[in-house]
Amino acid sequence: MPIDDVSAGHRQELRRGTVALACLLRLRRPDYGYALLEALAADGIDVDANTLYPLLRRLEKQGLVTSEWSTGETRPRKFYRTSDDGERLARDLTQDWYRLDAALRGVIDQGES
Amino acid sequence: MTNATLTDRYLFAATRSVPEPQREELRREIAERIADATDARLQAGDDREAAEHAVLVELGDPDALAAAYSDRPLQLIGPAHYLLWRRLLKLLLAIVLPAAAFGYALAQMIDGASFGDIIGGLVVVLIMVTVHLAFWTTLVFAIIDRLSGGRSVLEWTPDQLPALTEPPRNQMLVDYVANVVMVVIAAALILVGPRLVPSPDGGESVPFLEPATWAWLSWYLLALLAVHLLFWTVLFRHGRWSYGFVLVSLLLATATAVPVAWTLATGTLFNPAYLARTGWTDAVEQLGSGGAVASVLALLVLASAAVWPLDGFVKARRARRDAAVV
Numbered sequence: 001m002p003i004d005d006v007s008a009g010h011r012q013e014l015r016r017g018t019v020a021l022a023c024l025l026r027l028r029r030p031d032y033g034y035a036l037l038e039a040l041a042a043d044g045i046d047v048d049a050n051t052l053y054p055l056l057r058r059l060e061k062q063g064l065v066t067s068e069w070s071t072g073e074t075r076p077r078k079f080y081r082t083s084d085d086g087e088r089l090a091r092d093l094t095q096d097w098y099r100l101d102a103a104l105r106g107v108i109d110q111g112e113s
Numbered sequence: 114m115t116n117a118t119l120t121d122r123y124l125f126a127a128t129r130s131v132p133e134p135q136r137e138e139l140r141r142e143i144a145e146r147i148a149d150a151t152d153a154r155l156q157a158g159d160d161r162e163a164a165e166h167a168v169l170v171e172l173g174d175p176d177a178l179a180a181a182y183s184d185r186p187l188q189l190i191g192p193a194h195y196l197l198w199r200r201l202l203k204l205l206l207a208i209v210l211p212a213a214a215f216g217y218a219l220a221q222m223i224d225g226a227s228f229g230d231i232i233g234g235l236v237v238v239l240i241m242v243t244v245h246l247a248f249w250t251t252l253v254f255a256i257i258d259r260l261s262g263g264r265s266v267l268e269w270t271p272d273q274l275p276a277l278t279e280p281p282r283n284q285m286l287v288d289y290v291a292n293v294v295m296v297v298i299a300a301a302l303i304l305v306g307p308r309l310v311p312s313p314d315g316g317e318s319v320p321f322l323e324p325a326t327w328a329w330l331s332w333y334l335l336a337l338l339a340v341h342l343l344f345w346t347v348l349f350r351h352g353r354w355s356y357g358f359v360l361v362s363l364l365l366a367t368a369t370a371v372p373v374a375w376t377l378a379t380g381t382l383f384n385p386a387y388l389a390r391t392g393w394t395d396a397v398e399q400l401g402s403g404g405a406v407a408s409v410l411a412l413l414v415l416a417s418a419a420v421w422p423l424d425g426f427v428k429a430r431r432a433r434r435d436a437a438v439v
Contacts, residue, residue: 032145032149033142033145033146033149034145034146034149034150034153049146049150049171050171050172050173050178050181053142053146053182054181054182054184057142057182057183057184058184061184069141075145075148076141076145077145077149078141078142078145
């Protein structure tokens with residue numbers, strides 16, 4: 001396997017869990033799939049449409065977001081919003097993120113000194 | 114309008130594999146996604162046809178999309194059950210194939226089929242048994258995998274670890290003694306055995322085995338037993354099985370079993386005069402040339418002789434693996 005593929009695989013793995021957290025935080029304000037995709041890209045969270053749309057469905061199935069069809073616009077769109085369970089999970093994941101960041105900083109500093 | 118048709122066809126293809134109650138919801142979601150993505154491309158300056166085409170290419174195979182959207186696995190047997198499936202299938206094949214081959218050959222022999230017919234039929238039977246075993250095992254596992262939601266139904270525990278093999282030298286000594294004892298018993302049976310079989314009606318002595326056959330077969334077998342003894346001794350000195358020993362044991366087993374089986378199957382081993390005087394009325398037909406009982410006995414002789422090189426093969430392979438580990 002070429003080294004580019006290997007490093008792409010590892011970077012993807014490192015990012016994987018962060019997308020769900022970013023979605024839960026972003027969807028405190030209701031939004032639909034394509035707008036969320038663009039907002040995340042603007043935030044610097046790289047996510048593929050083929051990952052994001054199935055993820056939204058899974059989050060809904062797990063009760064972490066709720067959805068509602070909005071028919072007022074030019075075409076019907078499904079708006080997602082973070083549920084109470086999703087809010088709790090988002091807080092836990094945020095804590096974990098800070099812990100991981102602190103831990104990795106420690107490891108990085110040791111490696112450099 | 115070709116564009117509408119293309120999108121409609123995609124929506125149809127992506128939703129047809131989903132259960133009816135979820136179909137409309139999924140269709141609307143994908144339609145929204147296609148429309149939003151197409152609009153974005155139109156604003157970037159694409160023409161409508163190219164934009165729609167590019168969006169559908171990005172979505173990919175509709176069946177794969179539907180599976181991703183509804184969290185369905187895209188494999189027949191997932192990692193939770195693959196190893197169990199492979200282990201069970203190997204075990205089943207190792208047990209059922211030889212049993213089926215033996216049973217089929219036996220039935221055909223009793224029916225009096227020719228050698229060529231038996232081999233030809235055997236190939237067909239083995240292929241059929243293999244296909245059936247593989248198919249049904251895989252089907253059952255695929256169902257288990259779906260029903261269990263990809264979680265393993267059997268937990269692995271350390272108790273399942275394979276036992277370490279015995280110290281080889283010790284095992285070789287046990288094998289050697291057992292085989293020497295067997296050779297001695299066989300030699301004694303050949304020398305005095307036929308004379309111990311009582312005459313059927315107590316009158317004048319009628320030999321149990323056909324004298325013309327036994328005259329050469331007894332010396333031939335005794336000579337072979339000497340070779341067996343030599344073989345076991347060399348093997349014991351050498352300390353472990355190797356594929357060379359397996360080959361020699363295969364030749365020895367063939368040289369021993371084939372003449373015995375052949376005289377049995379052609380009805381030249383037992384003395385017809387003796388058989389005729391026993392209480393068993395159709396003994397001559399059953400044990401004569403092509404007789405059912407004679408065929409079964411001949412097959413049993415061949416099968417039990419085959420055990421020996423097979424056992425050697427297993428031990429040789431194990432010895433090679435252990436050597437590779439050390």
